[in-house]
Structures are given as structure tokens and as C-alpha cells.
Amino acid sequence: MDYIYGEILTKDGFIIGHLGFKDDEQVCEMGKGVPPKKPIAKGFIIPTCVNAHTHLGDSFIRFQHLSLPRNVKDLVAPPVGLKHRLLKQASEQEILEGIEKSLVEMSTAGTSCFCDFREGGLLGVYQLRKAMKHCSINSVILSRPSQMTYTKEELDHLLDNSDGIGLSSISDWEPSEIEKLAAHVRKKKKLFALHASEVDREDIDRVLDLRPNLLVHMIAATKADLEKVNEASIPIVVCPRAYLFFRLKHNLELMKKTGVTLMLGTDNAMINNPDVLEEVKVLQKTGFFSLEELLTTVTYTPRKALNLDDCIQGRDLSEKYIVLERDSLKQLYASK
Numbered sequence: 339m340d341y342i343y344g345e346i347l348t349k350d351g352f353i354i355g356h357l358g359f360k361d362d363e364q365v366c367e368m369g370k371g372v373p374p375k376k377p378i379a380k381g382f383i384i385p386t387c388v389n390a391h392t393h394l395g396d397s398f399i400r401f402q403h404l405s406l407p408r409n410v411k412d413l414v415a416p417p418v419g420l421k422h423r424l425l426k427q428a429s430e431q432e433i434l435e436g437i438e439k440s441l442v443e444m445s446t447a448g449t450s451c452f453c454d455f456r457e458g459g460l461l462g463v464y465q466l467r468k469a470m471k472h473c474s475i476n477s478v479i480l481s482r483p484s485q486m487t488y489t490k491e492e493l494d495h496l497l498d499n500s501d502g503i504g505l506s507s508i509s510d511w512e513p514s515e516i517e518k519l520a521a522h523v524r525k526k527k528k529l530f531a532l533h534a535s536e537v538d539r540e541d542i543d544r545v546l547d548l549r550p551n552l553l554v555h556m557i558a559a560t561k562a563d564l565e566k567v568n569e570a571s572i573p574i575v576v577c578p579r580a581y582l583f584f585r586l587k588h589n590l591e592l593m594k595k596t597g598v599t600l601m602l603g604t605d606n607a608m609i610n611n612p613d614v615l616e617e618v619k620v621l622q623k624t625g626f627f628s629l630e631e632l633l634t635t636v637t638y639t640p641r642k643a644l645n646l647d648d649c650i651q652g653r654d655l656s657e658k659y660i661v662l663e664r665d666s667l668k669q670l671y672a673s674k
Contacts, residue, residue, distance in 0.1 A: 339366070341373035342661050342671060347384040349638050351630055357383065357659065359673070365658070379671035382662040384633050386450035386672075388640035389614040391554050391575040391603025394454050394469075395462060396421050398428060398436025399608035406609065410537050410584050414606060416457075416486070416506055421608060425458070430465065437469035440607045444475060447613040448660040448669050451476040453575075453603070453644060455504035455531070455554075459484030459492065463499050478644050480504030480531055486511050488518040497522075502529030502551070507536070508544055520548040529644070535559040537586065542566050552643065554603070557581060557588040564589070564596040573643045574598050577605035578620040594626045601640045602632075615667055622667075 339360060345352040346368075356377060358367030399406075399421065407413045407420060414421045425433070444452060456462045456479050463481050470477060481500035483492055496503065503523050508516060523530040531552035534545050542563040545553070553567065554575045567574065574593065581588050593600060602617040604610050618632045640646070661671035 341375060341377040342379045342383055343373050343377035344381045344383050344661065347382065347633050347637060379661040381664055381670050383659055384662065385637045385658050386660055387448050387614050387636045388646065389444060389449050389452040389604055389612055390601035390640045391577060391605055392452050392454045392612055393606045394437045394440050394466065395433060395457055396425065397440040397607035398432045399424055401436060401439065408584050416510060433465055434469045437466060440612050441470065441473045441475055444612045447615060448672055449475065449614060451646060453478040453480065456481045456500065460495055460499060480529060488515045493519065493522050497526045497528050502531065505532040507533045508540055516548065524549060546570055557586060559589060561592055561596060564593060564598050568596055568598045573601055575601045575603045577603045578617050579610045580605035583609050590624060591626050599639060600635050601643060602635045619667060
């Protein structure tokens with residue numbers, strides 16, 4: 339039997355212990371303290387990561403090495419932001435190859451599942467599934483209507499082929515249209531998520547009236563806004579490297595103080611590689627959060643928020659655990 343040893347991240351925090359597994363990599367022992375023989379790796383032992391917010395469809399743009407505008411509206415705002423213009427010009431093969439490269443990057447970095455805001459209507463969902471055909475990584479696909487209008491037939495098709503809906507912002511939609519869409523998603527018991535208060539503060543009451551399962555960004559939100567989100571028990575996904583890229587002010591210290599549930603995502607794959615541990619490193623430098631809190635935001639918290647299986651013992655080790663170096667958080671080990 340082989341062992342890994344170190345600080346094991348559990349739902350209740352770190353414990354010093356070891357994991358033992360057989361040749362078939364089935365976890366068969368979890369104990370406190372040192373293992374009975376020399377471990378094959380030592381460090382922080384954590385479940386594989388969940389990247390709670392990606393836009394993988396724009397991955398191909400990163401590999402074109404373009405000089406991209408650092409203004410959110412100019413780069414990503416639908417329907418005329420540069421990203422959307424480049425997506426329209428790109429061939430399906432370009433888009434698929436970009437997604438496939440990002441999937442490999444995620445898998446190599448210890449990510450076992452990602453939550454993607456999938457633009458492009460039903461075609462966008464099909465493209466992502468096609469790119470994932472030969473990849474073992476799991477996904478939560480939040481699709482998006484092809485136009486910023488509610489059409490029952492299109493939404494039924496999207497919800498039949500995805501895990502829910504992920505929208506850009508309430509500011510991009512007519513109130514009556516987005517209200518009908520949100521009600522439809524709730525009726526189908528699928529996930530409903532949207533970007534909110536990324537650059538400018540948006541009306542939190544309007545946002546919460548839609549009863550989202552998940553909010554992305556909220557970095558322009560006030561203390562009162564965050565308190566309302568916390569009271570509603572809605573998790574927030576933050577993407578620190580994206581804020582650095584766009585030079586956006588953030589309220590992460592305020593998020594910490596108000597106690598909102600946080601998860602981490604890598605956002606647009608055209609500006610960042612989709613390694614969510616890089617987001618952990620950026621936030622670690624702020625001093626607002628402990629390492630235990632940060633590693634929980636990419637492991638247990640998203641598993642609960644996205645209804646993923648968070649059982650570890652008795653599962654294939656390669657799907658569930660990685661070992662990180664204590665100082666650099668560099669990945670030292672992941673079973674094969």
C-alpha cells in the first residue's frame with residue numbers, strides 16, 4: 339500500500355494525517371498522524387479543485403496573443419464587446435481547439451470540475467460538450483439564450499441540454515424578460531446564475547427578486563448589499579486575477595467581514611489560464627483570508643453550492659485528491 343501524508347483538508351478544517359491506497363488507487367485508509375511507511379508525497383492534501391466560474395469558449399483568443407482592451411465593456415460586454423466579435427469571426431475548429439487546450443490545463447492543474455457560463459445558445463452547449471468528448475473532467479454547464487429575450491421554446495431546449503442558465507447581468511435585460519426567464523428556470527428546478535455589480539453597483543433587490551442560486555463578482559456591491567446576499571444564503575464567485583487585469587477596485591475585505599459564502603473562478607479564458615489555484619495565490623497575498631479558508635473555496639464550498647458529489651473515501655484517488663507544496667502551493671502529486 340502507498341501513502342500520502344500531511345495536512346488533510348476536511349470539511350471542518352485541516353487535520354494532520356495520511357491516506358493509504360492500493361494499486362487500483364482506491365482509498366482504503368485514512369488516519370491521523372504519520373503513516374506506517376514512508377509516504378510517496380507530503381504537503382497539503384486537498385480534494386481536487388472546482389473552478390466555479392469559467393468562460394472557456396473564448397480560450398482561442400488567449401492563444402492569438404492579442405493586445406486586449408482592459409475595459410470590461412469594450413472587451414466582454416454583449417453583444418458588441420471584442421470577445422463577442424471575435425467569437426463570431428472564429429471557426430468552430432478554432433473554438434473547439436481553444437476549449438480543448440483549456441480543459442487540459444485545468445486537468446493538469448488539479449481541477450476535476452468547472453462551472454462554465456456558456457454563451458452562444460444551444461450551439462455553444464454542443465461545442466463545449468464536443469470539446470469534452472475525450473476529457474475526463476466534469477462540468478456544470480450554465481447555458482445562455484442566443485438573444486437577450488425570453489423565448490419559452492429556446493429556453494426549454496437549453497435547459498434540456500444544460501445544468502441551468504448563466505446570464506451576463508440584469509443591466510443587459512429588460513426587467514419583464516429576465517423575470518420570465520428566471521421563473522422558467524426555477525420551475526424546471528435548474529441552476530440560475532448571473533454576473534452582478536462587477537463594475538458598477540446594481541440594484542441588489544432586483545437581483546435577489548430573481549432568486550438566483552449563484553452570483554458572480556459583486557465587487558462593486560455595498561456592505562448592505564452583501565449583507566442581503568448573506569441573509570439569502572447565496573454564494574458569490576470572485577475572480578481576483580480578472581480584477582487585476584481590468585484594474586477593478588474590489589471589496590474582498592468587506593466580503594470577508596460580512597461573512598458571505600465565497601468561491602473562486604478564473605473567469606475569461608482569453609485573459610487567464612483556468613488554474614483556480616492561481617486565484618488562491620492572489621488572494622493569499624491580500625492577507626484577508628487564511629489558507630484554510632481559501633482552499634475550502636475551491637474544494638468543499640463549490641461542491642455543496644453546485645450539488646456535486648463531495649464524498650472522498652471509497653472513491654478513485656485520482657478523481658479526488660492532490661498534494662500541494664506547503665509554501666508555493668505547487669502541485670506535487672496527483673495519482674494517475
